[in-house]
Amino acid sequence: MAGNLTRYSPFNDIARFEPFGGIEDMLREFRLTPSLQAFENGQGMKMDVSENEQAYTVKADIPGMKKDDIKIDIDGKQVSIVAETSQFKEQKDGETVVRSERFSGRLYRGFSLGHxxxxxxxxxxxxxxxxxxxxxxxxxxxxxxxxIS
Incomplete structure (x- = not known):
């Protein structure tokens, strides 16, 4: 018996309700800056790990951060990287605040190495x-x- 499967989303009916021009238009206004899209999209830190006989080399993409926002912890074979940021953006028209956006987020990556x-x-x-x-x-x-004694 063949049938079509559709993914259920409880928000389909809400998205169709458009009394003020549509939810998509409203959400588009509040998009985050490109440097914070990793937080918005729920993506983790992308990493490359290479190894030679003496050491491991780890390259992790953490765009839009200051080096003071990044903490690295090493404990034996365990390595953890935490990047936390808090940003504030305000748009003014003269003395009147037209738009104010605040964001804080955290990226975490922990992993274990062989040595x-x-x-x-x-x-x-x-x-x-x-x-x-x-x-x-x-x-x-x-x-x-x-x-042996």
Whole structure:
């Protein structure tokens, strides 16, 4: 038995109700700036991780942030990146405020690597919306031989 499936959205009826020119027109006025679209679209931080024998290199896209808004935590093999921002935009016509927009948001990314990181020698750079981490691997202590007593 073949049938057509449609996705149910409880907002379909609301979107059709257009007493003042339509909800889409109203929402279009309140769109966020391009640098904050990652928050608006619910997208996470996009990352590339590469590895060589000495270190991991992580590149994470975090556009529209200041370096002071980004916090990095390293604990053994665990790495977490948190970016928080708060922005205020006001449009004036003379002394009258015509439009005022406020936004605050948070991006988080946590991940585990295959080797412990030497946090004392890790390096972070942030330029043009890209965070680059160089995470050196902790030197492994050689295997220890036990003698039987």
């Amino acid at each position: 412990e990181i030497d946090a004392a020698h890790a390096v972070a750079k942030y330029q043009d919306g890209v965070l680059e981490l160089t995470l050196p691997k902790k030197a492994r202590n050689g295997a220890k031989k036990l003698t």
